Amino acid sequence: MNRLQDIFTFSEDFPLIFTQANFWIFFAVAYFLFALVHKKITLRNSYLFLISLFFYYKTSGFFIGILIFSTLVDYIIGRSIYKSEHQTKRYILVTISVVINLTVLCYFKYAYFFTDSFNMLFQTNFEVVNWLAHWGNSFNDQNYFTVDKIILPVGISFYTFQTISYSVDIFRRKLVPLKSVLDFGFYVSFFPQLVAGPIVRAENFVPQISQPTVITKADFNAGSFMILKGLIKKMIFADFIAMHFLDRVFDAPEMFSGFANVMAMIGYSLQIYGDFSGYTDIAIGLALLMGFKLPINFNSPYKATNAGDFWKRWHISLSTWLRDYLYIPLGGNRKRTAASYIILSVILLGVLYAYQDLVVVAVVLTTVLLIYILSLFNTTIKSQINTNINLMLTMLIGGLWHGASWKFAIWGGLNGLGIVVYKFWRKISPWETNTQWYARWWKILVTLTFITFTRIYFRGESMDHIARWYNQVAYHMDWHYALDILVHYQMVFWVMLFGYISHWLPESTKATIESLYAKSPPVAKVMIAASVGIICYQAFSSDFQPFIYFQF
Incomplete structure (x- = not known):
């Protein structure tokens, strides 16, 4: 009885996540009811919408109101765009949709970021006030909403991008709007991918x-x-x-040797891949069990041979969304726009201010000024700038999508710089046309190293925390303790080794393993599932381990 109460009542301490038994009890009940209604399309869609709303309520409580608000707004605007034949009116409507969605996202996700940045830049002391919570509490005597801070609703970045794509696709006449608000609500809130993707395109x-x-x-x-x-x-x-090694190191990097900090970063690349791709694998699997196909979100990203290849394999639904709804509208690789330069200048100034290092600021500004001057006299350089500036802008904004902090912008900018540098390097690289296995593995290892060590800006809690990590790596490697670290945490390193090897297996080998599973008798599948469950829960901790991308 207590277990059922936990499942069907909201609790911040016990949200429904894929790694907890409560979720699988919830899914078993939901799937049984789905089996009763799946033949009637309207009833099926309405049922899945309602069960998805319940799932989001279990995850985010009263923030379900924001999800319903976004659903209603874009449903109404989408139908209005479709009905209108006047192009100016269509532009206005799609702009209203984008502005409303981004305003809601910015209020919850970037209010502190914008306020703190403004205060640092102009030496002011403005404070964030949660006016929405004040307004919500005025309707009740219980003060349900926290007014002293703005809490980020789980999954808001994901479903906001989905609702934007719906309105834009209708505007582009690529999509006919749904007739029922319940059907549209089902699209927005489908529970397997609601809180951490993949981002599902309306089309x-x-x-x-x-x-x-x-x-x-x-x-x-x-x-x-x-x-x-x-x-x-x-x-x-x-x-x-993470529990047995990574978190300990990242919580206090100065307490561990530089070698341990380096190994933690290598482990973090595996952790974030296992965490995020694990979530999307489960989401895709759940959807398939209900007859729906979600987009593939990962394609062995650590097999990438350069930074551009990596971003074609990692978080594919976000990369393609940014390409189609940001990069191309800004001009893509064809032209520059005023918006490109304005937004890039603001972000660049913010990143420089975050560093607060006069040497770094001077070097970056001098480099930018030199490139600009050369572009005035050299059409080739000017063409290259126009080609790459929108790419850099897209990566910077993609970085900020992941978190409301300048360190995320730095992380996105470093990845963008990696893509741009490779575009020039491949023209002179002696490895580019080499098809030998060792050349490919060299490129894979260089790419993985670059991706791994730029992630310190992703994982580090603050610029000070990142600086402490760098200090340990630069000045306190302590190689004589390396063997002790490897022995003391040997189980963690064996798991890391197995994880990377399994990732690097040839696709044909992975396909064979899946084929053997598919061809196995039902009894064998049950035994495999039971074995996986036992192994996973033997490693399970009673501590709550949310998916990393829940915060985005």
Whole structure:
């Protein structure tokens, strides 16, 4: 009885997440009811919308109101855009949709970031006031909402991008709006991918909403295999190494040798991959069990041979969204726009201010000024600037999407710089046309090293925390303690080694493993599932381990 109460009542301490038993009890009940209604499309969609709202309520409580608000606004605007034949009116409507969505996102996610940045730049002392909470509490005597700070609703970055894509796709006449607000609500809130993606594009998912439920044997096999694979990634390759080594190092980097800090960063690359791709694997698997197909979000990203290749393999739904709804509208690789330079200048100034290092600021500004002067006299340089400035801008904004801090902008900018540098390097690189296995592995290892050590800006809690990590690596490697570290944390390092090896297996080998699972008899599948469950929960900690991307 207490377990059922935990499942069906809201508690900040016990949200429904894929690695907890409560979620699988919830899904078993939800799936049983789904089996009763799946043949009637309207009833099925309405049921999945309501169960998804309940799931979000269990995850975020009264922030469900923000999700419902976004759903209603974009449903109404989407239909209005479609009905209008006047192009100016259509522009105004789609602009209203984008502005409302981004305003809500910025209020909850970037209010402190914008305020702190303004205060630092102009030496003011403005404070953030949660006016929305004050307004909400005026309707009740219980003061349900916290007024002393703004809390970020789980998944707001993901469903905001989905609702924007819906309005923009209708504006571009790529999509016919849904007739029912319940169907649209189902698209926005489909619970497997609601809180951490993948970001579902309207043009890909909306057509599935009107189709009858078809769950083939292949879908069931693929779905269950993805779920098991996702649980292993999350609970073994992410949570286990984080709890037993990574978190200890990152909490106090100065207490560990530089070698331990380096190994923690290598482990963090595995952790964040296992955590995020594990979530999306489970989400894709759950959707397949209900007859819906979600986009692939990862394609063996640590097999990438350069930074650009990496971002074609990592968080694919975000990368392609930024490409189609930001990079191309800004001019893509064809031209520059005034908006590109204005936004880039603001972000660049913010990043420089975050460093507060006169040498770094002087070097960057001098470099930018020199490039600008050369572009006035050299059309080739000017063309290269126009080609790459929108790419850099997209990566900077992509960095800020991940977190409301200048360190995320720095992280995004470093990745953008890595892509730009490679575009020039490949023209002179002796490795570019070399097809030998060692050349490919050299490029993979260089790319992985670059991606791993730029992530300190992603993982570090503050610029001071990042500086302490750098200090340990630069001045306190303490190689004589390396063997002691490897021995003391040997189980963690064995798991890390197994995780990377399994990631680097050839795709044909992975396909063979999945095929063997699919061809196995039902009894074998049950035994495999039970074994995975036992292994995962043997490594499970009673501490709450949320998915990393919940914060975005």
